[in-house]
Amino acid sequence: MTQHSHDRLLIIDFGSQVTQLIARRLRELNVYCEIHPYQNVTAAFLAEFAPKAVIFSGGPDSVMREGSPRPPREVYEIGVPILGICYGQQVMMQDLGGKVEAGEHATAEFGRAYVTPASDSRPDFVNGWFMDGSGREQVWMSHGDHVSEIASGFEVLGTSPGAPFAITADLKRRFFAVQFHPEVHHTPNGKTLYENFVRDAGFTGDWTMGAYREDAIERIRDQVGDKKVVCALSGGVDSSVAAVLLHEAIGEQLTCVFVDHGLLRQNEAEEVVGMFREHYNLPLIHADESELFLGELDGVSDPETKRKIIGKLFIDVFQKHADSIGGVEFLAQGTLYPDVIESVSFSGGPSVTIKSHHNVGGLPEKMGLKLVEPLRELFKDEVRALGHELGLPASFIGRHPFPGPGLAIRCPGEITRAKLEILRKADAVYIDQIRKHGLYDEIWQAFVAILPVRTVGVMGDGRTYDYACALRAVTSVDGMTADYYPFTHEFLGETATRIINEVKGINRVTYDITSKPPGTIEWE
Numbered sequence: 001m002t003q004h005s006h007d008r009l010l011i012i013d014f015g016s017q018v019t020q021l022i023a024r025r026l027r028e029l030n031v032y033c034e035i036h037p038y039q040n041v042t043a044a045f046l047a048e049f050a051p052k053a054v055i056f057s058g059g060p061d062s063v064m065r066e067g068s069p070r071p072p073r074e075v076y077e078i079g080v081p082i083l084g085i086c087y088g089q090q091v092m093m094q095d096l097g098g099k100v101e102a103g104e105h106a107t108a109e110f111g112r113a114y115v116t117p118a119s120d121s122r123p124d125f126v127n128g129w130f131m132d133g134s135g136r137e138q139v140w141m142s143h144g145d146h147v148s149e150i151a152s153g154f155e156v157l158g159t160s161p162g163a164p165f166a167i168t169a170d171l172k173r174r175f176f177a178v179q180f181h182p183e184v185h186h187t188p189n190g191k192t193l194y195e196n197f198v199r200d201a202g203f204t205g206d207w208t209m210g211a212y213r214e215d216a217i218e219r220i221r222d223q224v225g226d227k228k229v230v231c232a233l234s235g236g237v238d239s240s241v242a243a244v245l246l247h248e249a250i251g252e253q254l255t256c257v258f259v260d261h262g263l264l265r266q267n268e269a270e271e272v273v274g275m276f277r278e279h280y281n282l283p284l285i286h287a288d289e290s291e292l293f294l295g296e297l298d299g300v301s302d303p304e305t306k307r308k309i310i311g312k313l314f315i316d317v318f319q320k321h322a323d324s325i326g327g328v329e330f331l332a333q334g335t336l337y338p339d340v341i342e343s344v345s346f347s348g349g350p351s352v353t354i355k356s357h358h359n360v361g362g363l364p365e366k367m368g369l370k371l372v373e374p375l376r377e378l379f380k381d382e383v384r385a386l387g388h389e390l391g392l393p394a395s396f397i398g399r400h401p402f403p404g405p406g407l408a409i410r411c412p413g414e415i416t417r418a419k420l421e422i423l424r425k426a427d428a429v430y431i432d433q434i435r436k437h438g439l440y441d442e443i444w445q446a447f448v449a450i451l452p453v454r455t456v457g458v459m460g461d462g463r464t465y466d467y468a469c470a471l472r473a474v475t476s477v478d479g480m481t482a483d484y485y486p487f488t489h490e491f492l493g494e495t496a497t498r499i500i501n502e503v504k505g506i507n508r509v510t511y512d513i514t515s516k517p518p519g520t521i522e523w524e
């Protein structure tokens with residue numbers, strides 16, 4: 001565990017789908033927090049982590065089941081405020097002597113509910129609540145079981161039809177418990193409860209990006225000492241921010257390697273390398289390996305085989321360049337917090353492989369390198385904020401995500417240089433259209449896929465027999481789920497005309513209106 005100069009809040013995860021949202025709400029309040037699965041939270045862990053407050057998340061289990069998840073008893077004895085949410089509320093009540101009953105139809109609540117004050121007692125925890133004309137608050141419930149008797153020392157602050165103990169508090173010990181989920185969007189005033197909780201716990205809200213930057217630089221220096229570090233630069237936001245931060249921390253000890261696999265978008269290599277050479281005087285190897293990658297991919301049309309080939313070659317190439325630098329001991333990666341969370345996820349167990357995602361995972365073990373991951377505590381939008389703080393150009397920070405395997409997975413079927421050329425041109429026109437219409441920042445990701453099918457058309461007085469392409473544009477918050485972007489017909493018509501007129505080789509344009517799920521964002 002790293003040393004921290006900031007007050008820390010510990011979220012004990014009992015497996016709720018929305019635990020990460022608790023962390024989001026706290027970060028928005030400039031409070032530093034970490035989520036840890038309940039299995040890892042022992043008495044020794046608590047002593048080392050030294051939280052200033054603790055939150056118990058919700059979870060799918062029932063506290064009435066023998067062996068259901070619990071925090072260590074010591075958590076109630078270290079003298080810090082605790083907030084229990086949903087399952088976390090029931091755990092707290094049962095642990096402290098209250099009672100929980102199994103759900104019946106009458107008391108189970110799923111979805112929107114309204115909480116009203118249970119008495120005239122309005123401690124700080126409910127400051128700013130029950131303020132509108134009706135004196136009630138909308139909340140989001142999702143529970144089968146419910147608390148039927150509160151533990152001694154607690155009082156009831158709010159109640160709903162299915163949860164007589166919707167908000168309870170032991171003000172002396174500063175233990176708070178709510179049956180609903182204040183972290184979700186459908187509890188519109190939920191952030192106020194978190195704010196009240198953390199202010200009462202003594203957090204000053206000192207976790208700003210400026211402070212984070214200083215801390216991160218110190219930690220990188222402590223970890224790396226005078227050793228050499230390599231960083232795989234993709235031109236995406238995460239690796240770019242990681243590289244600039246590392247450069248600020250350790251200067252010339254860092255070398256970045258930008259692998260051009262021949263599957264980049266139009267002018268991409270020049271833009272990324274140019275931006276880094278122009279703005280940052282950092283050692284950067286531009287490895288043009290397009291011959292190698294395209295050669296190995298020749299004749300391959302299976303999506304998983306493409307991904308595997310690209311992943312393996314990437315490691316080979318990266319290793320070759322790291323060897324040529326010599327004496328490298330660390331590998332820097334732009335791993336983000338959601339990736340960390342997933343890898344220690346409560347439910348565990350590998351989910352079905354939909355696609356083998358290509359990243360530099362596997363490299364450190366193979367090369368015997370130690371990892372430097374300066375962004376592992378951050379969410380995507382926080383990485384963007386850090387990028388601003390570090391002075392990265394806004395155009396870079398706002399770029400749409402681009403997958404490691406690049407255009408290979410936007411070219412279903414066999415990849416040829418000719419198809420890639422057509423695809424690059426069509427994609428450039430499409431993105432230009434999106435920018436001209438001021439839509440780029442509203443869209444999570446937009447790209448063209450060239451389809452493995454040629455269709456008949458007529459241009460001028462002649463017959464054409466060219467490729468069809470599909471436009472894709474989605475809105476999303478994290479890439480896990482997505483919806484297609486509702487372009488106007490006018491925009492679509494204008495874009496199709498431009499692509500067909502300006503890109504030789506395409507005579508038909510379609511728009512992909514599949515959401516995720518059931519589709520994925522990329523075509524392969």
Ligand code: XMP
Nearest residue numbers: 356357358401402403404405479520521522
């Ligand atoms: P899918 O297609 O799985 O994509 O819905 C979700 C998000 O992940 C990106 N993506 C990748 N990113 N390596 C990456 O770094 C990959 O192999 C990869 N495959 C998909 C995709 O562009 C979208 O943003």
